[in-house]
Amino acid sequence: MSLSVAYxxxxxxxxxxxxxxxxxxxxxxxxxxGCGKSTTISAISGLMRPDAGRIVLNDRVLFDGxxxxxxxxxxxxxxxxxxxxxxxxTVAANLRYPSRWRRGAAREMDxxxxxxxxxxxxxxxxxxxxxxxxxxxxxxxxLLSDPALLVxxxxxxxxxxxRKAEIMPWxxxxxxxxxxxxxxxxxSVPEVLRLATTVVLMEKGRVTHAGPLTxxxxxxxxxxxxxTREAGALxxxxxxxxxxxxxxxxxxxxxxxxxxxxxxxxxxVLRLRVLAHEIILSRDAPTGxxxxxxxxxxxxxxxxxxxxxxxxDERMLAQVTPRSIEVLDLKPGTAxxxxxxxxxxxxx
Amino acid sequence: xxxxxxxxxxxxxxxxxxxSVIATLASLPxxxxxxxxxxxxxxxxxxxxxxxxxxxxxxxxxxxxxxxxITFGTKGPVGSLLQPLGIxxxxxxxxxxxxxxxxxxxxxxxxxxxxxxxxxxKLEDAAATLGAPRIWIFFTVTLPLxxxxxLAGTTLGFAKAMGEFGATITFVSNIPGQTQTLPSxxxxxxxxxxxxxxxxxxxxxxVVIAMTxxxxxxxxxxxxxxxx
Numbered sequence: 001m002s003l004s005v006a007y008x009x010x011x012x013x014x015x016x017x018x019x020x021x022x023x024x025x026x027x028x029x030x031x032x033x034g035c036g037k038s039t040t041i042s043a044i045s046g047l048m049r050p051d052a053g054r055i056v057l058n059d060r061v062l063f064d065g066x067x068x069x070x071x072x073x074x075x076x077x078x079x080x081x082x083x084x085x086x087x088x089x090t091v092a093a094n095l096r097y098p099s100r101w102r103r104g105a106a107r108e109m110d111x112x113x114x115x116x117x118x119x120x121x122x123x124x125x126x127x128x129x130x131x132x133x134x135x136x137x138x139x140x141x142x143l144l145s146d147p148a149l150l151v152x153x154x155x156x157x158x159x160x161x162x163r164k165a166e167i168m169p170w171x172x173x174x175x176x177x178x179x180x181x182x183x184x185x186x187x188s189v190p191e192v193l194r195l196a197t198t199v200v201l202m203e204k205g206r207v208t209h210a211g212p213l214t215x216x217x218x219x220x221x222x223x224x225x226x227x228t229r230e231a232g233a234l235x236x237x238x239x240x241x242x243x244x245x246x247x248x249x250x251x252x253x254x255x256x257x258x259x260x261x262x263x264x265x266x267x268x269v270l271r272l273r274v275l276a277h278e279i280i281l282s283r284d285a286p287t288g289x290x291x292x293x294x295x296x297x298x299x300x301x302x303x304x305x306x307x308x309x310x311x312x313d314e315r316m317l318a319q320v321t322p323r324s325i326e327v328l329d330l331k332p333g334t335a336x337x338x339x340x341x342x343x344x345x346x347x348x
Numbered sequence: 349x350x351x352x353x354x355x356x357x358x359x360x361x362x363x364x365x366x367x368s369v370i371a372t373l374a375s376l377p378x379x380x381x382x383x384x385x386x387x388x389x390x391x392x393x394x395x396x397x398x399x400x401x402x403x404x405x406x407x408x409x410x411x412x413x414x415x416x417x418i419t420f421g422t423k424g425p426v427g428s429l430l431q432p433l434g435i436x437x438x439x440x441x442x443x444x445x446x447x448x449x450x451x452x453x454x455x456x457x458x459x460x461x462x463x464x465x466x467x468x469x470k471l472e473d474a475a476a477t478l479g480a481p482r483i484w485i486f487f488t489v490t491l492p493l494x495x496x497x498x499l500a501g502t503t504l505g506f507a508k509a510m511g512e513f514g515a516t517i518t519f520v521s522n523i524p525g526q527t528q529t530l531p532s533x534x535x536x537x538x539x540x541x542x543x544x545x546x547x548x549x550x551x552x553x554x555v556v557i558a559m560t561x562x563x564x565x566x567x568x569x570x571x572x573x574x575x576x
Contacts, residue, residue: 047473071476084474088492097488101479145478 463497
């Protein structure tokens, strides 16, 4: 699958000029409020006609100025922040609503109900559902419209943290079990980190960067856009074995590491999130430290207080003060040791 | 009951019910269409169109009745066209229904228009992304959601139709058994000595009909909220 978006549209006060490509998987459209994310979603789903541009989904032209398919003909399932369930229908009737026009999905009913745990809700009305249940129903309804692309516009923004935590595993299941490309609009870093494979960064009506999540997380220019505390890379690690004391030996592109509290069998590939402020750099091989994971690396970039490190073919970020950069004389090519204080494991 | 009321009064009650029910039901589809246009469409002349729809509310009823007479009378521009087709309004109960429909139309439209304005167009957008054609969305999403507004408009229109007097008496006169509705019958009874008793009985019937209409509409609205 591929979605190719390029459009221009002028609002009073905001001129949008948006262009990006989304490969398969989950593409996160990330940016501050008012940067044009929702307008982009409307243009893709056909609810708004841009001034000019070209939007193509799997070789099907949705919009190019001459062609302008109606939302009915685009086959894009939409999940909105406010769910938009039909209040006068039960959950079951909401789920059945698309089946008259999108017959392809009618037989998927049981699977979707099971996938999203909607069974106990079927007879209820939207007014009696919790926010999380409402969003799950909205996701189910969108899936049952036989979509070629699922578009989610801040589906968790209206939920409190515990509801978010409740619905997140369902979204991960969706990503991993339903082989459906997803365009996910968000301004929440934790959501993007957990779900996205590709990230499109937007600012003031423009796309400033688009690429794989790992590239953006390890780019000293871009990572701060996710917030300084969130800067840091994602690296892959393969489980190698278990130590007698219960720690798990994993192999990364930069060498072996020891992790605590890891489940999974030998050979499983994990995604490790290494925050930039959890790394200490040392020019000499450090000894007598409580930290277990010390990886030899090479500096590849220095930008502000962030230092990019090569770990084989992967990249990591370390947060260092300007003074330390000067004292340690860190510049591209400098060999040093990265002392990793802690990592978190993302479900993959 | 028939002995309690004279045959002429009884006829007036039945005629009024017939005229009002038919006027209300026949004008409802038009009222929904006009309310939708006023609520959702913006076009040059929107204000003028809205003014025309509301005209019967502002004009003296006698004026509306007279305009109906010169338009739909047998020699009027519309009436003379319809007469060969066997459709006659002047001095017939059908004319009373037409007058009642025209007079109640703005009230019905107003109530339904408020309903349309309260429906979130985003729900209709959501339905469109699910593949439903616009007309289907209108009947499965929009109309059910404004059902309470339609009920309110219908009740209001029915009440107005039951009470319509000025335009009716001007357009179709006050012929017992033909065009004498409840209000015209009360008016006629009050013009003759000794008619007060019968007039009072008709007044009570008016009150009962009006109350019943309101109660039925409340009950339907409650049922729609809990079950629909």
